[in-house]
Amino acid sequence: MEFKIVLFCMFLFINIILSHAAMNKFTVKSIKSQDGDVIDCVDIYHQPAFDHPLLKDHTIKVAPSYHPEGSNNGKKQKVPQIWQLSGECPEGTIPIRRTENGAASMTKKKPIFSSSISTDADVQLRHEYAYTQTPTGKYFGTKAIINVWQPYVEGSREFSLSQLWIVAGWGSTLNTIEVGWHVFPQIYGGSNSTRLFIYWTNDGYRTTGCYNLGCAGFVQTNNQMAIGGAISQSEITLLVWKDQKQNVWWLQYNGVILGYWPTTIFTLLKDSASLVQWGGEIINSSPNGMHTGTDMGSGSFPQAGPGKASYFRNLQLVNDANTLISPPNNLGGIATNKACYNINVGVNSNWGNFFYYGGPGKNPNCP
Numbered sequence: 001m002e003f004k005i006v007l008f009c010m011f012l013f014i015n016i017i018l019s020h021a022a023m024n025k026f027t028v029k030s031i032k033s034q035d036g037d038v039i040d041c042v043d044i045y046h047q048p049a050f051d052h053p054l055l056k057d058h059t060i061k062v063a064p065s066y067h068p069e070g071s072n073n074g075k076k077q078k079v080p081q082i083w084q085l086s087g088e089c090p091e092g093t094i095p096i097r098r099t100e101n102g103a104a105s106m107t108k109k110k111p112i113f114s115s116s117i118s119t120d121a122d123v124q125l126r127h128e129y130a131y132t133q134t135p136t137g138k139y140f141g142t143k144a145i146i147n148v149w150q151p152y153v154e155g156s157r158e159f160s161l162s163q164l165w166i167v168a169g170w171g172s173t174l175n176t177i178e179v180g181w182h183v184f185p186q187i188y189g190g191s192n193s194t195r196l197f198i199y200w201t202n203d204g205y206r207t208t209g210c211y212n213l214g215c216a217g218f219v220q221t222n223n224q225m226a227i228g229g230a231i232s233q234s235e236i237t238l239l240v241w242k243d244q245k246q247n248v249w250w251l252q253y254n255g256v257i258l259g260y261w262p263t264t265i266f267t268l269l270k271d272s273a274s275l276v277q278w279g280g281e282i283i284n285s286s287p288n289g290m291h292t293g294t295d296m297g298s299g300s301f302p303q304a305g306p307g308k309a310s311y312f313r314n315l316q317l318v319n320d321a322n323t324l325i326s327p328p329n330n331l332g333g334i335a336t337n338k339a340c341y342n343i344n345v346g347v348n349s350n351w352g353n354f355f356y357y358g359g360p361g362k363n364p365n366c367p
């Protein structure tokens, strides 16, 4: 009798925990991950992308029509994520990390202003950057190897991220595709794990723009990798390219295709990008009136070098012939608050175009 009551209480307790966040619609199966995440395996034809009015009649693309690396040899590689220890999502479903309520993932990002520090409407939230970028041109994608850390994030509204930006337009016409890793406790129920994220906007973050699958638009095709799930590798390889036959921007992560953004959701990124950027960004909420101690990258300045400083290496671009090419060698580094976070750009034979970037935030020179 008592045992039954205990069991019943446990059942209630587990249900309260699981139902704290709303289950995704069309969930076929749910998996409770050891790291605290709940993964819903959602019917691929009922994934969030299909909530987008322009994607109602969209037919899912199974594979790209070509690949800028020649081929991705069609191997069904596995991308390790902790939740996979507790189960897998069946064919015909995609793993979606259950969010607290979806609302937080609407948190606006900010475009990079190359010559000034951008500020949120809430003046307290200051975005700071250390990044490099291409000259203005016509680009069909980018590939990069990105070093992964777990930066300390101080304020509850702050984040630290490292990402690539594929950009067209400016101001209210700004279109972006953004992919990288971040620590952003506010949108992951307080978790400070380093996670893969994606993001897009087609109006300069005005009415569009949110993380992962939070806004309808990205069509996921992979049933092994949850976007927004924790990353355990120390380096990740990202490749985003425009398939000019299919009119979609494909995303490949560590050699595995995750899905795509149909160009119908964009205005200016329907054709090509005019700019590609790579680097780090943090939010400084000025806790206690001081600069935040939130780390960018590893939390070390670029001059700390190998093993200490965070880097991007083998930066490449996809040109209009769908070929991977090196960017120009004179990419400059831009840091919006050098005493707090900085960047050093270089070229060598192993790492091609690369840069070290980051910093500790608050320090004697950055009070």
Ligand SMILES: *[C@@H]1O[C@H](CO)[C@@H](O)[C@H](O)[C@H]1NC(C)=O
Pocket (backbone or CB within 6 Å): 150, 151, 152, 153, 192
């Ligand atoms: C992450 O959070 C845990 C638990 O609160 C804490 O012990 C740890 O120091 C944090 N790590 C970082 C890098 O902030």
